[in-house]
Amino acid sequence: MNPRLRWKTRAFAAIVILSNAFGNLSLTWGLRHGAEELTASPVSFLRAIIGPWVSLGICLLIAWMISRMFLLSWADLSYVLPVTAFGYVLNALFGRLFLGEQITPARWSGTLLIMAGVILVGLGNPHSEGHTGESS
Amino acid sequence: MKAWLLLAVIVASTVTADLLQSHEMKRHGEIHDFGPGGLRRVLLALARKTNLILAVVCMAVSFFAFMALVQVADLSFAVPASAGSLVIETILARLILKEQVDSRRWIGAALVAGGVWLLAL
Numbered sequence: 001m002n003p004r005l006r007w008k009t010r011a012f013a014a015i016v017i018l019s020n021a022f023g024n025l026s027l028t029w030g031l032r033h034g035a036e037e038l039t040a041s042p043v044s045f046l047r048a049i050i051g052p053w054v055s056l057g058i059c060l061l062i063a064w065m066i067s068r069m070f071l072l073s074w075a076d077l078s079y080v081l082p083v084t085a086f087g088y089v090l091n092a093l094f095g096r097l098f099l100g101e102q103i104t105p106a107r108w109s110g111t112l113l114i115m116a117g118v119i120l121v122g123l124g125n126p127h128s129e130g131h132t133g134e135s136s
Numbered sequence: 137m138k139a140w141l142l143l144a145v146i147v148a149s150t151v152t153a154d155l156l157q158s159h160e161m162k163r164h165g166e167i168h169d170f171g172p173g174g175l176r177r178v179l180l181a182l183a184r185k186t187n188l189i190l191a192v193v194c195m196a197v198s199f200f201a202f203m204a205l206v207q208v209a210d211l212s213f214a215v216p217a218s219a220g221s222l223v224i225e226t227i228l229a230r231l232i233l234k235e236q237v238d239s240r241r242w243i244g245a246a247l248v249a250g251g252v253w254l255l256a257l
Contacts, residue, residue, distance in 0.1 A: 028211045031203065045200060065195060069157055069182070074166035077158040078229040078237045078245070081222050085248045088216045092255055095212035103212065110216065110254025117247030124240050 005074070009126045012071040013083050019064035021090035025098060027057030032099070075126035082121040085114050139209045145201040147221045153194035154225055158233055160187040216255035223249045 030053025048054055071080055089111045095101035164185075167178055182188050205214045226245045229235045237245075 024206075024211060024215060027203065028206045031207055045203065048203070061199070065192075066179075069161055069188075070167050070178075072158045072161040073164055076229065076235045077154060077233060078226050078235050078241050080158075081154075081225055081229075082241070082244045082248045085222065085252070088252060088255060091215040092212045095210060099211055101210045101212045104257065106254045106257040107212065110251040110257075113247050113251030113254060115251075117244040117251060120247065121241055121244035124238070 005126070009071070009075055012067055013080075013122075015067045016064060016071060016080075016084045017087040017090065019060045019067060020084070020087045021094060023057045023060030023064055024091055025057075025094045026053050026060060028099060030054035030057060079121060079124070079126045082117050086118045089114055139205060142201045142205040142208075143214075143217055146198050146205065146218045147224070149194040149198040149201070150218065150221045151224050151228065153191040153198065154221075155228055155232060156187045156191035156194070158229070160185050160191070162233075213256055216252045222252065 030051045031048060033053070034051060049058065068080070068084070092103060092107055092111060096103045160182075164182065167174075169175070169178070202214065202218065205218075209217075222245060226237060226241070230237045
């Protein structure tokens, strides 16, 4: 694989993983500390969004969405999905460290399996065909 | 029951959003210019793509369902469980997007799916 493409792919995969994990943490923290309980009413969602932690979480998740979109402009979906799944491991760790959630042995085993899958797919080529696209 | 219903909404909307995004971004082509001007041009061009607008709508549905889910379930359950879409998406990437999914990717996706299932236990 082209070294430039490999570097760019890894950098964007890291941005996708970190923005998603920190975004989810911030969102969950905000929803559990201070935000009122969500109901079917859109007003309750809007009130929750105004909170600082929820707002930060939303900004990070927008960054996640855009960086993932860019990554998908050259990497296959079937490559991006398993590689960025390392974020699930980070989410589990954040849940344990910051939200006081219990991580069972089954969850730790799951973490190891995900890491094995990520490493396996990450060693391969991010795109399987010569899609050149239209622009930029 | 409410958590599983929300989870089903998240998975369905995520699968739809990812397929639309991947299809449209491949049509657009690899992005090379990451300077402020280049990013602005790319984002403006992408904002006019119908498939991407639909993808963002699906992601918004997924996001609001996720917000409701983390209020009734652990984050360490909600995130991995919502990745149940991974296997469905890998199959659809092969069937709809015509990606060449080699044995390495199938095995990797299977390992990740197994791991996600264990995390959700």
